[in-house]
Amino acid sequence: MQPFTKLTSIAVPLDRANVDTDQIIPKQFLKRIERTGYGEFLFFDWRYKLDVPDSVTPNPEFVMNAPQYKGAEILLADKNFGCGSSREHAAWALSDYGFRAVIAPTFADIFFSNAGKNGIVLARLTDDEVSTLMQRAQTPGYEITVDLEAQTVTDAQGFKASFEIDPFRKECLLNGLDDIGLTLRHSAALDKFEAKHDNEFWSAPKTATA
Amino acid sequence: MPQTMFEKVWNNHLVASPEGEPPLIYIDLQLVHEVTSPQAFDGLRMTGRKLRRPDRHIATVDHNVPTTSAEDRLHIIDQTSAAQVNALRKNCKEFGIEFFDVQDASQGIVHMIGPELGATKPGMTIVCGDSHTSTHGAFGALAFGIGTSEVEHVMATQTLPQSKPKTFRITVDGTLPYGVTAKDIILHIIGIIGTDGATGYAVEYAGSAIRALSMEGRMTVCNMSIEAGARAGMIAPDETTFAYLMGRRFSPKGKAWDEAVAHWKSLPSDEGAVFDRELHINAAEITPTVSWGTSPGMVTSIEGKVPSPDDATNEIDRKGYERALEYMGLKAGTPIEQIAIDRVFLGSCTNGRIEDLRAAAEIVKGRHVAATVSAMVVPGSQAVKKQAEGEGLDKIFKDAGFEWREPGCSMCLGMNPDILSPGERCASTSNRNFEGRQGRGGRTHLVSPQMAAAAAIAGHFTDVRNWPNNGGKN
Ligand code: SF4
Numbered sequence: 001m002q003p004f005t006k007l008t009s010i011a012v013p014l015d016r017a018n019v020d021t022d023q024i025i026p027k028q029f030l031k032r033i034e035r036t037g038y039g040e041f042l043f044f045d046w047r048y049k050l051d052v053p054d055s056v057t058p059n060p061e062f063v064m065n066a067p068q069y070k071g072a073e074i075l076l077a078d079k080n081f082g083c084g085s086s087r088e089h090a091a092w093a094l095s096d097y098g099f100r101a102v103i104a105p106t107f108a109d110i111f112f113s114n115a116g117k118n119g120i121v122l123a124r125l126t127d128d129e130v131s132t133l134m135q136r137a138q139t140p141g142y143e144i145t146v147d148l149e150a151q152t153v154t155d156a157q158g159f160k161a162s163f164e165i166d167p168f169r170k171e172c173l174l175n176g177l178d179d180i181g182l183t184l185r186h187s188a189a190l191d192k193f194e195a196k197h198d199n200e201f202w203s204a205p206k207t208a209t210a
Numbered sequence: 211m212p213q214t215m216f217e218k219v220w221n222n223h224l225v226a227s228p229e230g231e232p233p234l235i236y237i238d239l240q241l242v243h244e245v246t247s248p249q250a251f252d253g254l255r256m257t258g259r260k261l262r263r264p265d266r267h268i269a270t271v272d273h274n275v276p277t278t279s280a281e282d283r284l285h286i287i288d289q290t291s292a293a294q295v296n297a298l299r300k301n302c303k304e305f306g307i308e309f310f311d312v313q314d315a316s317q318g319i320v321h322m323i324g325p326e327l328g329a330t331k332p333g334m335t336i337v338c339g340d341s342h343t344s345t346h347g348a349f350g351a352l353a354f355g356i357g358t359s360e361v362e363h364v365m366a367t368q369t370l371p372q373s374k375p376k377t378f379r380i381t382v383d384g385t386l387p388y389g390v391t392a393k394d395i396i397l398h399i400i401g402i403i404g405t406d407g408a409t410g411y412a413v414e415y416a417g418s419a420i421r422a423l424s425m426e427g428r429m430t431v432c433n434m435s436i437e438a439g440a441r442a443g444m445i446a447p448d449e450t451t452f453a454y455l456m457g458r459r460f461s462p463k464g465k466a467w468d469e470a471v472a473h474w475k476s477l478p479s480d481e482g483a484v485f486d487r488e489l490h491i492n493a494a495e496i497t498p499t500v501s502w503g504t505s506p507g508m509v510t511s512i513e514g515k516v517p518s519p520d521d522a523t524n525e526i527d528r529k530g531y532e533r534a535l536e537y538m539g540l541k542a543g544t545p546i547e548q549i550a551i552d553r554v555f556l557g558s559c560t561n562g563r564i565e566d567l568r569a570a571a572e573i574v575k576g577r578h579v580a581a582t583v584s585a586m587v588v589p590g591s592q593a594v595k596k597q598a599e600g601e602g603l604d605k606i607f608k609d610a611g612f613e614w615r616e617p618g619c620s621m622c623l624g625m626n627p628d629i630l631s632p633g634e635r636c637a638s639t640s641n642r643n644f645e646g647r648q649g650r651g652g653r654t655h656l657v658s659p660q661m662a663a664a665a666a667i668a669g670h671f672t673d674v675r676n677w678p679n680n681g682g683k684n
Contacts, residue, residue, distance in 0.1 A: 016533070017526045018405055018505050022644040027625045031274060031290035033248035033297050035358075045646045078526055080406040083439065084644060085623075086341040087246065088357035109409055109441055110341060114357035127526075166373065168231045179359065180259070183367045186234055189226040190369060197236060200222075202470045205239040205266055205329040206308075207462040 001119045003176035007100055008145040009073035012064050013137040019077055020084035021111060025093040038089055039096030068140040076134050077104040079127070082111025091118040101146045103153060105130050116169050117179060121146055123153055123163040132159065148173060212480035214377050215446055216412045219352040219477065223335045225369055232371040238334040240364045241320045242269035242307065244298040245625070246339030250362035251301040259366045264306040266368060268329055271295050272319045274625040275312055277588050277615035283312040291626065305365075316459075318591020318617045321345040321559040325429065326593050328458025332447035332474040337364055342559050342641065344435040348428035349455075350447035350477050352412070355436060375441040376486040378411035379479075382419040384493035389675035391569070392427030393561060393639070393658035395419065396434040397499040399491065401509040409439035411487065414479060419493035420445060425454040426565040433560045434641050437506040446478035498674055500546050501643045501656040503534035508643075510546060512661070512673045518542035537645055538653050539633065546671050551655070553636040554585035554666040555648070556612075558622035561639035561659050562590025567598050570663035571606045573677060579611035580669030586613040588620040588628075612666070624649045637665040 029041040047064060049057045058065045064072075075094070081104040082090060091114040094102070101121040115122050123146060125133075136142050136155065145154045148170065154160045171177070183190075201207050213221075223236040247269075254261060261267070274291040276282040286292040295312075302309035310316045316323055321342055324330035332350035337343060339361040346353035360370055382395055400407070413435055420428070428445045435443030452471055455461045462470045497511040508531075510517065516535070519542070522528040535542060540549070556562075556570055567589065579585045587607050589595035595617050598604055604614045621628040622640040624647070630636055632651025639662050643654040657665065664674045 015529075017530055020505075020642075020644045022623075022642070022647050026646055026650070027623050030245050030625065031288075031294050033252075033294055035249045035252070045650055080409075080439070083405055084341065084436075084642060086339060086355040086357055088249075088339075088359060091357070106406060106409070108406065108439060110355055110357060114359065117357065117359040166232070168371075179371065180257070180363050180366050182231075183234060183363065183369060183371060186226045186228065186369075190234075190236075190367065193225045193236060194368070197223075200473075201462060201466055202331065202333055202473045203222075203238045205268065205331075205334070206460040207466060207470070 001176040001178060004100060004119055004121050004148050004173045006145065006147045006149065007073060008143055010069060010071065010142060011074035011076050011103070011133065011137045011144045012069045012072045013134040014063060014075060014077045015134055017078035018080045018083055021082055021087050021090040022084055024082070024090040025087065030087060030089055035092060036096060038093035039098065042093040042097045071098070073098055073100045074144050074146065075099050075102045076130060076137060077102060078130070079105040081107050082115070083108035086110045088114045091115045091120060095120055103130060103133060103146070116173065119173060119176065121148055121173060125153060125161050125163060129161045212482040212484070214479045214483045214485060215350060215414055215444055215477050216352065216377050219333055219335065220374065222333065232373045234369050235335060235372050236369055237337050237364050238266060239324070239329060239336045240267050240361070241324055241336065241338035241343070242267055242298070243273055243320045243338070243340065244271050244294045245273045246358050246361060247301065248294060248297045249358050250339070250365055251305065253362040254365055261305040261307070261365050262368045267307045268324070268327070269298060269302050269307050270310040270317050270320055270323055271298060271312055273619045273623070275618045276626050277618050277620045277628060280313065280616060283616060288627070315592050315596070318593065319559045319562060319619055321433070322562065322590040322594065325349065325425070326458070326591060328455055328461035331455060331461070331470070332451060333477050337370065341436045342433050344440065344443045345429050345433040345559055347432040347435065347442050347444040348425060349451055350444060350474065352442055352444065354442045375412045376410055378408055378413045378440070378487040378489070379485040380413055380415050380489045380491065381417035382415065382491045382493050383417040384419055386419055386493045386496065387675070389498055389660060390496050391658040391660060392423050392430040394496050394499045396431045397501065397506070397509045397656060398496045400434065400438045400506050401499070403438055403489065405437060405505050405507040406439040408435065411440055412442045412444065413440045414444045414485070416446070421448065424565055425450060426563040429563065430560055434506065437641060447474045498658065498661050500661065500671055502538065502540060502546065503531070504537055504643055504645050505530070505534070506641065506643060506656060508534055509656070512546055512671060514546055516540045516542055516544045516546065547673065548670060549655070550635070550670040551583060551637045551665055552634045553630060554583060554662050555588070555621040555636055555638040555640065556586065556659055556662055557588030557590060557620055558640035559590060560641040562588060562594065564594050564597050566639065566659040567594065567603050568601070570659040571603045573660055573663035573674065574610040574612070574667060575606050577610055577667045579666045582669050583666050585611065585666040586615055588615040589617050591617050621648050623647060637662045637671065
């Protein structure tokens with residue numbers, strides 16, 4: 001996982017609430033067995049025109065297609081971003097497209113954890129702070145800075161807001177740490193627990209014996 | 211100190227609580243399906259890690275198997291779907307996981323087969339790379355959906371680092387009126403608390419109306435917990451639970467059964483246990499509920515009308531309403547009963563169980579699907595299909611003009627060929643009405659099986675409480 005410290009980038013203002021993972025990456029792209037290459041399908045149904053079946057003509061009305069947002073690494077959205085399906089493909093698609101941070105008032109639970117595991121920083125700001133950033137992001141060339149170490153979101157016009165992040169998640173993101181490796185540090189406790197737990201037969205999925 | 215059921219199950223699975231890190235909890239069972247697992251198996255291979263406990267994994271194929279015929283399932287035409295199914299076959303063999311393939315008598319939607327096999331039991335921790343894992347909470351298990359990195363984490367360690375959710379008890383007391391079902395309870399709840407109303411919480415459903423539900427009904431309620439943002443939904447195990455589990459393939463037998471039941475009886479929340487949040491609902495006030503928009507919180511009563519953006523209480527919701535009405539092709543103020551439909555989908559892990567099919571069959575018996583509607587029934591599992599055929603339900607549906615399909619997720623998310631065309635309007639017993647969920651441009655209305663069946667016959671939504679043949683079953 002790529003470490004995240006500080007990022008300054010233009011930001012796409014996606015002024016929608018409850019953006020679900022079915023929108024972030026529609027199901028037809030979940031059939032792949034790879035972990036990479038999902039960026040081109042990000043927000044597929046919004047990004048491309050619907051009138052021609054299977055068309056890949058960009059929809060000029062979708063904000064991400066505006067030339068001024070080309071190369072953006074920050075996404076701005078309204079509340080409850082990432083709700084719905086648990087598909088980690090949503091995080092893979094955002095990251096493959098180039099997004100490294102999402103700023104919104106709230107995020108759905110499973111998405112929150114999937115994003116973290118893929119090095120994407122999710123910054124929760126207040127409704128007012130997010131709408132200020134949305135407004136300013138209309139101006140071409142406007143840039144936002146997300147500083148994970150300081151837990152702040154700032155811009156060149158004096159905007160400054162802080163966000164909360166679980167210290168453990170922060171540590172992992174800053175250092176690009178792999179969760180499985182971290183858990184394996186607790187192997188001794190795990191072995192001990194498991195030996196006891198295996199005797200608690202109610203915990204076994206398959207207890208066919210008397 | 212009195213404990214909630216959630217706390218008991220959580221504490222029973224706490225492996226370590228390291229300083230400054232989320233607690234590490236043990237996972238009793240991981241369910242695996244074709245869509246969210248290939249990258250996890252690959253991860254194990256790439257890092258040279260082993261699957262720690264093959265005996266605590268069960269796999270099946272459900273999301274992208276065709277439902278048209280047994281033959282079509284064996285030779286999947288869509289090459290990417292076929293590749294995913296084959297990858298799971300190979301991976302299960304390589305890592306030693308018990309796998310229920312397309313033609314197996316135990317195949318079905320992953321959340322259907324866990325309970326059917328007796329693999330899902332009270333007091334367990336259960337995960338799956340699928341958000342509707344909350345279904346298994348109906349047995350008093352702590353069950354939640356996870357992403358693929360976490361799937362790999364469980365494969366490698368049989369544990370997950372998890373921040374502890376808060377607890378939320380939703381009590382539904384009273385008797386459900388005639389024609390009102392478990393589906394209406396949960397749609398009603400989401401309508402009240404919103405799609406992020408339970409974010410960060412493990413929900414326990416309690417109260418006399420919940421106690422009165424069958425296991426099928428309880429699964430329907432817990433299934434949609436995630437639609438309110440909840441990490442998990444749980445219902446205390448009781449005699450209904452034990453009766454359901456008795457004699458199932460992976461259920462304990464003999465003395466072990468008695469000991470298991472004794473343990474299960476210790477799980478319900480203690481008298482006086484404190485929840486972080488409580489909500490009380492009167493069952494008598496719930497009506498048959500229909501979703502009108504593109505989020506499961508956008509629901510109203512069958513007696514209601516399509517709302518206007520002006521009814522929204524804030525600016526964000528107002529915009530959401532506008533967008534939803536446009537996508538759904540609906541005008542504010544239209545009575546729900548006047549909305550005509552093109553398709554009906556009866557199935558999914560929300561409502562693809564035997565009781566759902568029985569209730570719907572009771573409505574359609576001796577009647578015929580409207581000429582303007584195409585309707586299909588997709589049993590959630592092979593076991594349900596077989597049982598329904600044994601009871602003659604397939605014949606009732608076919609005589610009424612429904613298609614009778616092979617088991618799988620089907621049009622719940624349309625990863626297989628079962629999809630809506632742009633603009634088509636569907637009465638669906640599934641759980642998500644997101645834009646494009648059932649096919650790009652498709653319009654989904656979430657309803658109970660009875661309501662879907664009645665809509666199929668009438669050609670538009672209709673109040674099932676007025677239907678003479680309705681047995682009033684919940
Ligand atoms: S039936 Fe629908 S909700 Fe259930 S597992 Fe399948 S796709 Fe997911």
